[in-house]
Amino acid sequence: MTDVALPTYKAKDFASDQDVRWCPGCGDYAVLTAMKKMAANLGPKKEDFVFVSGIGCAARFPYYMDTYGAHSIHGRAPAFATGVKIANPELEIFLVSGDGDLLSIGGNHTMHALRRNIDINIVLLNNKIYGLTKGQYSPTSEVGKVTNSTPYGSLDEPLNPITLALASGGTFVARSFDVDVKGLTSLIHRGAKHKGTSFIEVYQDCNVFNHQTWFYATQKDSRAENTVALEQGKPLIFGEQNDKGIRRSGDTVEIVTLGDEFSEADLLVHDESNLAQAFLLSQLYHPEFPEPIGVFYIDDSRPSYDDQLFEQIHEVVESKGEGDLQKLITGSNTWTVE
């Protein structure tokens, strides 16, 4: 970074001239608001932002940001974003797409972006449904989901994005939800500052095809009972009265009520560097457990793919010198015809 004073932005500087075409009331609007706020304060210049997406409602996202953007094809945004990053590592790349795009048709690419730890930021808008194709069940839909394509209920077990990200070697794995614009803004900001892939699952309401599916976790009246905030070094406490906690119990966890029998000292303390614990927390499901919101896991020690790539190129240039094209073309095994 140079010492030249960076321009200061307001969120609206990042709004493109395009009319936003999501359904009124869609959870995506809140994410867009959060994203623009985040972008205004993150640091890079506007021209250094690139928004990439696949296909789906969420994938329209790049059109609404006044930055460089690419609305690619179904499922392949992680690969496109990877190409952009290795071409120009100075760029700040955000990949915004949905659960169908990133976990179904694009599951493979999501997994590989995570394991490579390429320095991009993936924001997965999870509404547990296919919206753009008008309401089929998605890879995160619950078993038994009745949709046009599954009139007798879906049979497949849902995929857990957080567990998948952890298992794939993700180095920044977090969860948030659409209406928490403030929390989302700071979480994406934190993810963007992380060197390596940041992966944020956002509970997002599709108010047309899967309305209220996340309301247990996102609405003010039920949030406290059904979610637990993950804060580094703090015990896992939740509930309207902050009277419940999560305690380790053998290989798993249990909910305890704070009071005579259990105190805060008995509770699980969140440790963002503990992969096993992050995995355990990713397996907490409503309604048996409150669902964790926040950063599950961070590993700052792993270098990003792009850093390693450029390090390798640098080392080769150091050892071999800059390429001599004529020498390369000529090779080492020649003969002369008189």
Added chain:
Amino acid sequence: MTATEIPPESTTNPSDDAKVKVLPSVSVRFCGDSGDGMQLTGSHFTDEVALAGNDFSTAPDFPAEIRAPRGTTFGVSGYQVQFASSEIHTPGDLVNALVAMNPAGFKTNLEYVEPGGIVIVNEDEFTKSNLKKCGYEDGYNPLDDEVINASYKICKVPMSRLTRESLVREEEDISVKDIDRCRNMFALGIISWLYSREIDSTIAKLQHYFGKIKNKPEIAALNERAIKAGYYFGETAEFFPSQYEVAPAKLKAGEYRRISGNEAIVLGLTTASTKMHTPLVYASYPITPASDVLHGLARLKQFEIRTFQAEDEIAAVMIAIGASFAGLLGVTGTSGPGLALKSEAIGLAVMMELPLIVVNIQRAGPSTGMPTKTEQSDLLQTMFGRPGECPVIVVAASSPGNCFHMAIEAVRLSVRAMCPVIFLSEGGLGNAAEPWLIPDISTIPDIVVKRPAVTDEDYLPYKRDAVTGGRPWATPGTPGLEHRVGGLEKQDGTGDVSYDHENHALMTKYRAEKITKLQEVIPEIEVAGDSDTLILGWGGTRGSILTATTMLQERDINVATAHLHYINPFPKNLGEVLKQYKTIIIPEMNSGQLAMLIRSKFLVDATSICNLHGRSFFADELANEIEVAMNGGEA
């Protein structure tokens, strides 16, 4: 080509030995188990003929199985080389000499030997169990077969025993395994003597490789002893009717190297990247026969080349498109099945109007088909295999060395039109090798990239260049030019999403037109020869067509030939040229795909000659088929 003997007195005799016969050309095939080192043996021999000043052409023939069970017919690996005292274009049809290291190689390769040809076998490997392994009947040994012995000059050499006897030293502790591994060098020694090629350069290379690089001087010494032993064996055994010589070819003066098609692509892409002052991103998924391009480029990081082994074919092309979006030269490489997987993404690049090079080294299909065998059957897939009206630029290389030039052309056209190029090569070109006059890089023109300026107030993402029809290539990081691209239809000029009917028709027209405009910057097609019959070819059939044409001339049949390197767009004058001929014959290694294009585009009748054997045309077979076609189908 079949070698014809020329009396020794007609040319310079390099040896005092009167038994040396001079031949205009010779083809040799080495075959054996895939672990026998046949590719290496053939490669060393090719270097020897190159140093002797011959023109040459090689073709490997190997199985898809890496190490099939030893001694089986499906584990046989072969390498054919033709070398000549004049210009040649193919590795030859039937060979003058075959070296078979085992019965399986003998069994599968005997059909490639000319009648009366020399067949040198490692007799020691023709054991009862080995013969059984490759399916010979119990009690039968083909080396004792009277018909076979009458048809070929079978030379039974106990190579295993001779190699052991000449390599074992009492004072040395060398494993039998290491000694047996040198049998291929013993065989190379025999062939080198038979065709009067120097072995010094091969010895130097063995010393360098085993001695210096692998730090195993003892193995280098073994190999040296083996090749010398084979050479002296040839000299003293009086096994062969004669020793042969092929005089140097009169090639254009200059410095040469050997090059395969895949090596030429690596060098061509690297040159293009240098000439456009833009780093190259090559993303690929391993696939036969294209992987060598990835391997080659991966070693060139000192040229700022970024290679990426992607998780699949689709990711590979998307990474390349992402790189192009970011302003670099995005390239991906694959073969037919991979091209099918990439088709949707290529459509994205067509919509985004970005440069993209897709190298397709065709193999025999459909589906997995025959990965190590060659074909030209992806032409129509390349032209049309995408959803929607989705034209791309299509170029095709005609020889290993030509891959260099066409790779540069692919980049030049892609950048100019802001449009993907599919660059067609073939397995047969990718792995084949020929002498290559090393180009002077300073004579290759720059590839000019015009990037819109920050200050361009009229900038619009889809505002086209009046001459080229391409849109401006504004790249992330440039202030003030922020824009969004994607697969949805674009509004002319602004590039905003548009569902307008008139606009869609207009944009469809623009996307096709900018490719047609390239006709102004590609060479017109040239015709060689005078006849009312035109042989029109494309891609890797060029060598077979030229050789067949020469054969026809020897039969007093004249044909004109023309070869297409640009398929979309076709050269501007192609239609006019085709009209001048009474008969148009199109030989291709598919069921008539170019013929279909030519017929539909120019409404001319064209006769197809189709080869679907998964190998190149034999020139002799092609000449015969052309003759038949000229007679209206009558033999």
